[in-house]
Amino acid sequence: MNLISTRIITAQIETLINFYEQVTGLKATRYTPDFAELKTPGATLAIGSIRTLQFFGGDSVAQPAQNCSMIIEFRVDDVQQRFEQLAVSLKSAIVQEPTIMPWGNQSLLLRDPDGNLVNLFTPVTPEAIEKFKGN
CATH class of the missing domain: 3.10.180.10 (2,3-Dihydroxybiphenyl 1,2-Dioxygenase, domain 1)
Structure with missing residues:
Protein backbone atom coordinates (compact mmCIF):
# COMPACT_ATOMS: atom_id res chain seq x y z
CA MET A 1 0.00 0.00 0.00
CA ASP A 59 -21.94 18.19 2.00
CA SER A 60 -21.90 16.46 5.38
CA VAL A 61 -18.99 14.14 4.45
CA ALA A 62 -16.34 16.79 5.19
CA GLN A 63 -16.32 20.28 6.67
CA PRO A 64 -13.80 22.87 5.46
CA ALA A 65 -11.58 24.70 7.94
CA GLN A 66 -12.33 22.24 10.76
CA ASN A 67 -9.03 20.36 11.12
CA CYS A 68 -7.54 20.33 14.61
CA SER A 69 -5.49 17.15 14.53
CA MET A 70 -3.30 16.97 11.44
CA ILE A 71 -0.08 18.65 10.29
CA ILE A 72 0.80 18.65 6.59
CA GLU A 73 4.57 18.27 6.28
CA PHE A 74 6.97 19.12 3.48
CA ARG A 75 10.68 18.33 3.60
CA VAL A 76 12.65 21.21 2.08
CA ASP A 77 16.35 21.59 1.29
CA ASP A 78 16.87 24.59 3.59
CA VAL A 79 14.11 25.54 6.01
CA GLN A 80 15.92 28.70 7.13
CA GLN A 81 16.09 29.91 3.53
CA ARG A 82 12.36 29.14 3.01
CA PHE A 83 11.59 31.07 6.20
CA GLU A 84 13.51 34.09 4.94
CA GLN A 85 11.65 33.90 1.61
CA LEU A 86 8.23 33.66 3.27
CA ALA A 87 8.72 35.81 6.38
CA VAL A 88 7.37 39.01 4.85
CA SER A 89 4.64 37.73 2.53
CA LEU A 90 3.27 35.14 4.95
CA LYS A 91 4.14 36.76 8.28
CA SER A 92 0.62 36.29 9.65
CA ALA A 93 0.75 32.56 8.78
CA ILE A 94 3.86 31.84 10.86
CA VAL A 95 3.10 29.88 14.02
CA GLN A 96 6.69 29.04 14.96
CA GLU A 97 9.93 30.24 13.40
CA PRO A 98 12.57 27.63 12.50
CA THR A 99 13.27 25.50 15.56
CA ILE A 100 15.29 22.32 15.98
CA MET A 101 13.02 19.54 17.20
CA PRO A 102 14.11 16.74 19.55
CA TRP A 103 13.95 14.25 16.66
CA GLY A 104 16.54 16.20 14.63
CA ASN A 105 14.54 18.27 12.15
CA GLN A 106 14.61 22.04 11.90
CA SER A 107 10.95 22.98 11.49
CA LEU A 108 9.01 26.05 10.41
CA LEU A 109 5.34 25.84 11.41
CA LEU A 110 2.72 27.76 9.43
CA ARG A 111 -1.07 27.91 9.40
CA ASP A 112 -2.81 27.93 6.02
CA PRO A 113 -5.83 30.18 5.33
CA ASP A 114 -8.21 27.40 6.44
CA GLY A 115 -6.34 26.93 9.73
CA ASN A 116 -4.49 23.71 8.84
CA LEU A 117 -1.00 23.40 10.29
CA VAL A 118 1.86 23.14 7.78
CA ASN A 119 5.36 22.08 8.77
CA LEU A 120 8.31 22.81 6.49
CA PHE A 121 11.33 20.90 7.76
CA THR A 122 14.93 20.04 7.04
CA PRO A 123 16.71 17.13 8.72
CA VAL A 124 19.78 18.57 10.47
CA THR A 125 21.16 15.95 12.87
CA PRO A 126 23.09 12.93 11.52
CA GLU A 127 20.26 10.60 12.63
CA ALA A 128 17.56 12.67 10.94
CA ILE A 129 19.64 13.02 7.77
CA GLU A 130 20.17 9.25 7.68
CA LYS A 131 16.44 8.63 8.20
CA PHE A 132 15.55 10.56 5.05
CA LYS A 133 18.50 9.40 2.92
CA GLY A 134 17.20 8.20 -0.43
CA ASN A 135 13.73 9.71 0.07
Whole structure:
Protein backbone atom coordinates (compact mmCIF):
# COMPACT_ATOMS: atom_id res chain seq x y z
CA MET A 1 0.00 0.00 0.00
CA ASN A 2 1.25 3.50 -0.82
CA LEU A 3 0.02 6.83 0.47
CA ILE A 4 -0.62 8.76 -2.74
CA SER A 5 -2.25 11.99 -1.65
CA THR A 6 -3.83 14.06 1.06
CA ARG A 7 -6.82 16.19 0.08
CA ILE A 8 -7.96 19.41 1.68
CA ILE A 9 -11.59 20.41 1.18
CA THR A 10 -12.04 24.17 1.23
CA ALA A 11 -14.58 26.90 0.65
CA GLN A 12 -11.79 29.16 -0.65
CA ILE A 13 -10.02 27.08 -3.28
CA GLU A 14 -8.06 29.84 -5.05
CA THR A 15 -6.78 31.24 -1.76
CA LEU A 16 -5.57 27.81 -0.64
CA ILE A 17 -4.00 26.97 -4.01
CA ASN A 18 -2.12 30.28 -3.97
CA PHE A 19 -0.94 29.71 -0.38
CA TYR A 20 0.45 26.23 -1.12
CA GLU A 21 2.07 27.36 -4.38
CA GLN A 22 3.83 30.12 -2.45
CA VAL A 23 4.87 27.86 0.45
CA THR A 24 6.11 24.97 -1.69
CA GLY A 25 7.39 26.86 -4.72
CA LEU A 26 5.45 24.35 -6.85
CA LYS A 27 2.85 25.13 -9.49
CA ALA A 28 -0.51 23.47 -8.94
CA THR A 29 -2.14 21.55 -11.75
CA ARG A 30 -5.74 22.76 -11.98
CA TYR A 31 -7.88 19.99 -13.40
CA THR A 32 -11.17 21.85 -12.96
CA PRO A 33 -12.17 25.11 -11.21
CA ASP A 34 -12.93 22.91 -8.17
CA PHE A 35 -9.87 20.64 -8.01
CA ALA A 36 -6.09 21.05 -8.14
CA GLU A 37 -3.00 19.07 -7.16
CA LEU A 38 0.55 19.92 -6.09
CA LYS A 39 2.73 16.94 -6.90
CA THR A 40 5.93 16.15 -5.04
CA PRO A 41 8.20 13.14 -5.58
CA GLY A 42 6.70 11.37 -2.54
CA ALA A 43 3.02 12.28 -2.57
CA THR A 44 0.45 14.75 -3.81
CA LEU A 45 -1.42 17.47 -1.98
CA ALA A 46 -4.89 17.71 -3.52
CA ILE A 47 -7.15 20.71 -2.95
CA GLY A 48 -10.86 20.42 -3.67
CA SER A 49 -13.66 22.91 -3.29
CA ILE A 50 -16.69 22.11 -1.19
CA ARG A 51 -18.53 21.54 -4.49
CA THR A 52 -16.56 18.30 -4.93
CA LEU A 53 -18.25 16.81 -1.86
CA GLN A 54 -21.29 15.91 -3.96
CA PHE A 55 -19.16 13.15 -5.52
CA PHE A 56 -18.39 11.66 -2.08
CA GLY A 57 -21.89 11.50 -0.68
CA GLY A 58 -22.86 15.09 0.03
CA ASP A 59 -21.94 18.19 2.00
CA SER A 60 -21.90 16.46 5.38
CA VAL A 61 -18.99 14.14 4.45
CA ALA A 62 -16.34 16.79 5.19
CA GLN A 63 -16.32 20.28 6.67
CA PRO A 64 -13.80 22.87 5.46
CA ALA A 65 -11.58 24.70 7.94
CA GLN A 66 -12.33 22.24 10.76
CA ASN A 67 -9.03 20.36 11.12
CA CYS A 68 -7.54 20.33 14.61
CA SER A 69 -5.49 17.15 14.53
CA MET A 70 -3.30 16.97 11.44
CA ILE A 71 -0.08 18.65 10.29
CA ILE A 72 0.80 18.65 6.59
CA GLU A 73 4.57 18.27 6.28
CA PHE A 74 6.97 19.12 3.48
CA ARG A 75 10.68 18.33 3.60
CA VAL A 76 12.65 21.21 2.08
CA ASP A 77 16.35 21.59 1.29
CA ASP A 78 16.87 24.59 3.59
CA VAL A 79 14.11 25.54 6.01
CA GLN A 80 15.92 28.70 7.13
CA GLN A 81 16.09 29.91 3.53
CA ARG A 82 12.36 29.14 3.01
CA PHE A 83 11.59 31.07 6.20
CA GLU A 84 13.51 34.09 4.94
CA GLN A 85 11.65 33.90 1.61
CA LEU A 86 8.23 33.66 3.27
CA ALA A 87 8.72 35.81 6.38
CA VAL A 88 7.37 39.01 4.85
CA SER A 89 4.64 37.73 2.53
CA LEU A 90 3.27 35.14 4.95
CA LYS A 91 4.14 36.76 8.28
CA SER A 92 0.62 36.29 9.65
CA ALA A 93 0.75 32.56 8.78
CA ILE A 94 3.86 31.84 10.86
CA VAL A 95 3.10 29.88 14.02
CA GLN A 96 6.69 29.04 14.96
CA GLU A 97 9.93 30.24 13.40
CA PRO A 98 12.57 27.63 12.50
CA THR A 99 13.27 25.50 15.56
CA ILE A 100 15.29 22.32 15.98
CA MET A 101 13.02 19.54 17.20
CA PRO A 102 14.11 16.74 19.55
CA TRP A 103 13.95 14.25 16.66
CA GLY A 104 16.54 16.20 14.63
CA ASN A 105 14.54 18.27 12.15
CA GLN A 106 14.61 22.04 11.90
CA SER A 107 10.95 22.98 11.49
CA LEU A 108 9.01 26.05 10.41
CA LEU A 109 5.34 25.84 11.41
CA LEU A 110 2.72 27.76 9.43
CA ARG A 111 -1.07 27.91 9.40
CA ASP A 112 -2.81 27.93 6.02
CA PRO A 113 -5.83 30.18 5.33
CA ASP A 114 -8.21 27.40 6.44
CA GLY A 115 -6.34 26.93 9.73
CA ASN A 116 -4.49 23.71 8.84
CA LEU A 117 -1.00 23.40 10.29
CA VAL A 118 1.86 23.14 7.78
CA ASN A 119 5.36 22.08 8.77
CA LEU A 120 8.31 22.81 6.49
CA PHE A 121 11.33 20.90 7.76
CA THR A 122 14.93 20.04 7.04
CA PRO A 123 16.71 17.13 8.72
CA VAL A 124 19.78 18.57 10.47
CA THR A 125 21.16 15.95 12.87
CA PRO A 126 23.09 12.93 11.52
CA GLU A 127 20.26 10.60 12.63
CA ALA A 128 17.56 12.67 10.94
CA ILE A 129 19.64 13.02 7.77
CA GLU A 130 20.17 9.25 7.68
CA LYS A 131 16.44 8.63 8.20
CA PHE A 132 15.55 10.56 5.05
CA LYS A 133 18.50 9.40 2.92
CA GLY A 134 17.20 8.20 -0.43
CA ASN A 135 13.73 9.71 0.07
